[in-house]
Amino acid sequence: MEERKYYPLSDEQEGLVLLASVFPAPNILYLLTRIDFVSDIDEERLLKAIRITDERLPYCRVQLHQQDEETVVQYLREGEPDPVSVYDLSESGEEELEKLILQWRQEPFPNNQRETQLYRFRLIRMPGGKHVLHFVVHHFIMDAYAMMYTIQYLDRVYTALSRGEELPAPGMEPWKLLEEERSYFSSARAEKNAAWWLSQYETEPSFTSVNGLGSPEFVEGKRYGRAQNFEQLYNDILTIRIPAEFVKKVDDAAAVQKVSPQVYYMMALRSFLGRVSGTEDVSVLSPMALRSTKVQRQSGMSIARANPVRMTLSEDLPFAEAVRKLADRENEIYRHAWFNYEKMKPEIYSRFDTEPGCTYESVWLTYQPYFDMSKSELQFRARLLSSGFVPIPLYLLIEPQDTSGDLYADYSYALGYTKPESLYHFHDFMLKFLEAAAKEPDKRLGDLIDQSI
Secondary structure (H helix, E strand, C coil), rough: CCCCECCCCCCHHHHHHHHHHHHCCHHHHHHEEEEECCCCHHHHHHHHHHHHHHHCCHHHHEEEEEECCCCCCCCECCCCCCCCCCEECEEEEECHHHHHHHHHCCCCCHHHHHHHHEEEEEEECCCHHHHHHHHHHHHEEEEEHHHHHHHHHHHHHHHHHHHHCCCCCCCCCCHHHHHHHHHCCCCCCHHHHHHHHCCCCCCCCCCCCCCCCCCEEEEECCCCCCCHHHHHHEEEEEEEEECCCHHHHHHHHHHHHCCCHHHHHHHHHHHHHHHCCCCCCEEEEEEEEECCCHHHHHEECCEEEEEEEECCCCCCCHHHHHHHHHHHHHHHHCCCCCCHHHHHHHHHHHHHCCCCCEEEECCCEEEEECCCCCCCCEEEEEECCCCCCCCEEEEEEEEEECCCEEEEEEEEEEECCCHHHHHHHHHHHHHHHHHHHHHHCEHHHHHHHHHHC
């Protein structure tokens, strides 16, 4: 039998191991998705597709090993995956499923996440012959992109089995990806990127919050604000639909300006934050997926970087000019995104004597098209589920859940910090602001904000 080969953890994984060791609830590092099948499914075929997905996507088989008291390494598991649990709720339905979902998000992976499979599928039979697939993964082996890629791959395998077609090509082992990351952090490029990040903070940034001035998180006389405390890590998710006809208007307007629709949603967010917080200097954290190469797309693991997009835009600018400036700013940050901003924060914060427990960023934004199911045998609706925790006061994820053309804004917000009424206020603003901007792109940015706020 071939000797098991171990590999060191990535820079990201080292940080996650440290976080898991100090935070009492392991599910802070869980990612969870619920997939409601619209089409009928063949249970045995789906279970087979899950086994094949595990076999052909090596990162699914990554497990952790405690090498000594201080060192954790990783390896690829041999053999079959854990069996998928099947639950029959055909006589009970949604209420019982919701209870199980709350239970599942709190279940730890065995053995302190060592020598164990770090994902779980559960198949649930629902009334009327329908099915739900519940999927939970540990951040050690997947970020949100890898999780979505896994579900897409599973869909492709099921479709191939249903149609008697060739299976999709297997993915890559993750070790080349981790080798590239280690090489980057010891390179001159990393040093240049570190210097670039520091140069972005010659002046002190300004804290903003969706709650607006007068809220407890603002510190009088200071440009920084209060970060969430330990008790405010608990979260809830507010999901609000963005209608397909609105989405098309934004997509068409963005195409005219030759920018991603994401820039439009970012512009709406920074414009609202700036106005209610009394500043034109707005920073929003953007989890950047870093998946531009084949190796990065197929290797799984967690390689996103939550980097701040600092945007100082005058309200006197025409909207079209402002949105192009914002697109240029985001592209500039992407060119330096491999460097981990979190490593720079101590130096940046000491530069401005930022008090402990304080921050300049209170919002994350991710715009992420989820699935292309146009050629799929399966038809389903995929929804983000809460792990029970959020690492920042507000995490806004804009994504489709099905093929209707609608988008959904998932507002994952910290209880006791972010006010739900602030989220409804922003969502209403976003729809009014972007529709007005699509109609009159040359209108002054401040005027668009005035008529939408």
